[in-house]
Amino acid sequence: MVTSAVGPSRPPVTSFSLERECGCGARTKATPPAGVDAPVQYGPRVTAAAVYLYSGQFLSKDRTATALAELVGIPLSAGTVAAMAARAAADLTGFLAAVRDLLAGAEVVGADETGLRVAGRLHWVHCARTGKYTLIDCHPQRGTGGIDALGVLTGFTGVVVHDAWAPYEHLHVRHPSAVCRPRAA
Numbered sequence: 001m002v003t004s005a006v007g008p009s010r011p012p013v014t015s016f017s018l019e020r021e022c023g024c025g026a027r028t029k030a031t032p033p034a035g036v037d038a039p040v041q042y043g044p045r046v047t048a049a050a051v052y053l054y055s056g057q058f059l060s061k062d063r064t065a066t067a068l069a070e071l072v073g074i075p076l077s078a079g080t081v082a083a084m085a086a087r088a089a090a091d092l093t094g095f096l097a098a099v100r101d102l103l104a105g106a107e108v109v110g111a112d113e114t115g116l117r118v119a120g121r122l123h124w125v126h127c128a129r130t131g132k133y134t135l136i137d138c139h140p141q142r143g144t145g146g147i148d149a150l151g152v153l154t155g156f157t158g159v160v161v162h163d164a165w166a167p168y169e170h171l172h173v174r175h176p177s178a179v180c181r182p183r184a185a
Contacts, residue, residue: 042084046074050081051088099135103152106130110161111153111168113142128152143167 019029035044042050046068053064061078068074103109113126116138124142128135128150139146144167148154153171162168 042074042076042080046076047084047088050076050084054081054085055088096135099133100151102133103128103130103135104156106133106158108159108161109152109156111147112163113146113165115142126150144170147171 019027021027049072050064050068053059053067054061059067061081064081065076065078068076108130110129111127113124115122115124117123118138118140121140123138123140124146126137126139126146126149135150135152137150139149141149147167147170153160156171160168160171
């Protein structure tokens with residue numbers, strides 16, 4: 001493993017050579033350390049910072065790359081930021097399943113949906129929440145397709161607090177005790 005600094009203000013970049021050729025022509029291939037899956041890569045703290053700025057602070061990929069380069073001297077491309085965010089999202093599968101299960105097992109869940117544009121087309125952000133957990137997903141359908149795709153209310157047996165929009169009535173048909181309707185004025 002080789003570590004080198006790229007200038008006085010830049011953090012070290014770690015590279016690992018997977019294969020070397022000896023002067024005699026023999027090639028030796030090594031197994032990389034755990035967590036290293038490329039010859040040169042950014043570590044988990046750089047990835048966390050990039051994903052936080054991009055997804056948590058809503059900077060564009062270009063502005064995230066620029067911010068990291070200017071603030072801490074880490075030269076990233078917008079494509080690298082996108083790849084880091086995609087890998088981080090893929091790692092959320094277990095977490096999302098756990099939140100979905102916790103919501104589905106709650107006594108009371110609030111549900112709502114709101115529209116937004118995705119690539120110029122109307123989509124819907126569906127939300128299921130308790131005081132402790134919130135699950136949000138984007139779906140092209142506002143109605144039962146989007147509600148069911150969230151994966152919380154299908155088979156839910158608790159109380160659902162919602163705005164009495166008609167598609168929530170499909171929950172009432174399946175589970176008569178599972179819908180909390182707002183009181184009439």
